[in-house]
Amino acid sequence: MIIVYHSYYNICLPFTAASIHCDNTTKVARIISCPFLLDFDCYIWGKLFFTGIDSFGNKIYFMAYNKAGSIFIRAIIGIISYLGIEKDQLIFIDTLRCANYYLNIGNFLLRMKLVNNLTKTFFNKGLNLAFQEISLLVEETLLQLEGMKESRRSK
Amino acid sequence: MKIFYCCYGGTHSSVVLAWIHVGRLPIDRIPSYFEITKLPYYDRIGQNRIGVPCYIGNDDIGNEIFVIGLGSQKRIFLNAFQGLLKIININPNKELIIVNSLSQLNCFIRIGGFISRRLGLVAVGRLLTVWGIQIRYQEFIRMVKDVKYLVQKGKAPLVLN
Numbered sequence: 001m002i003i004v005y006h007s008y009y010n011i012c013l014p015f016t017a018a019s020i021h022c023d024n025t026t027k028v029a030r031i032i033s034c035p036f037l038l039d040f041d042c043y044i045w046g047k048l049f050f051t052g053i054d055s056f057g058n059k060i061y062f063m064a065y066n067k068a069g070s071i072f073i074r075a076i077i078g079i080i081s082y083l084g085i086e087k088d089q090l091i092f093i094d095t096l097r098c099a100n101y102y103l104n105i106g107n108f109l110l111r112m113k114l115v116n117n118l119t120k121t122f123f124n125k126g127l128n129l130a131f132q133e134i135s136l137l138v139e140e141t142l143l144q145l146e147g148m149k150e151s152r153r154s155k
Numbered sequence: 156m157k158i159f160y161c162c163y164g165g166t167h168s169s170v171v172l173a174w175i176h177v178g179r180l181p182i183d184r185i186p187s188y189f190e191i192t193k194l195p196y197y198d199r200i201g202q203n204r205i206g207v208p209c210y211i212g213n214d215d216i217g218n219e220i221f222v223i224g225l226g227s228q229k230r231i232f233l234n235a236f237q238g239l240l241k242i243i244n245i246n247p248n249k250e251l252i253i254v255n256s257l258s259q260l261n262c263f264i265r266i267g268g269f270i271s272r273r274l275g276l277v278a279v280g281r282l283l284t285v286w287g288i289q290i291r292y293q294e295f296i297r298m299v300k301d302v303k304y305l306v307q308k309g310k311a312p313l314v315l316n
Contacts, residue, residue, distance in 0.1 A: 046234030071226040074206030076236055
């Protein structure tokens with residue numbers, strides 16, 4: 001199964017979620033120190049980045065897009081299903097619900113091409129605040145996966 | 156092979172191209188207003204359905220024809236989609252083609268589509284889109300012929316503009 005964490009504009013949230021999913025001992029400091037976290041450019045939009053394989057054997061990816069995310073996901077899932085791949089082989093998880101004002105301001109500064117200490121501070125603060133929510137999102141995903149595994153076993 | 160005709164909303168130009176491809180619209184004359192507006196999916200896909208592929212039918216050599224709206228982020232979508240195809244080991248050249256019909260649009264279709272789908276003024280918008288399509292109809296036929304030729308020769312790329 002392929003799991004893609006995605007978000008609008010910046011990879012900060014999906015990257016954190018994917019990292020937690022693969023290794024639940026991940027710390028904010030480690031994510032913030034990642035060199036490409038603030039290396040923003042539109043070339044990353046739509047690209048799938050591999051993070052690792054989780055304990056269930058699922059491949060974990062993360063991705064960012066510009067806008068119209070729901071259209072994007074519907075189109076991918078729709079076409080993939082017509083290619084004979086089961087829909088539940090591909091799970092997209094939107095991490096945008098974990099965003100907060102600090103991350104939004106950080107994103108805004110990135111959009112203005114301002115990558116400086118202030119931007120990093122906003123991201124650091126925002127990610128620290130969002131970490132709990134992201135962990136919860138990952139936990140929910142893991143529960144969903146466990147449920148799917150159980151239902152397959154019972155079949 | 157699966158052929159996906161795509162445009163912004165997947166409800167005007169892509170629908171007409173797909174119906175020309177399956178043979179429901181004529182290739183020797185320009186169809187009337189009613190012939191176009193009575194096509195399934197024509198000017199009927201709402202905002203919440205953009206992105207969902209709609210099956211149109213099979214052409215004379217068994218290719219499956221679909222229409223899909225990709226919104227304004229087609230380049231980003233194709234980035235992600237190609238990445239995903241690699242991950243799941245699908246060779247897109249043998250399985251599908253995405254035909255971009257946006258290159259065939261003129262201002263009447265664009266404005267008509269906006270008026271009908273966004274502003275909800277269906278009667279005015281639909282009239283404009285049909286008018287625009289009738290003006291560009293010969294180009295539509297040429298595009299479908301190109302697609303059929305490339306598919307038959309096995310030379311079709313993943314994305315055809």
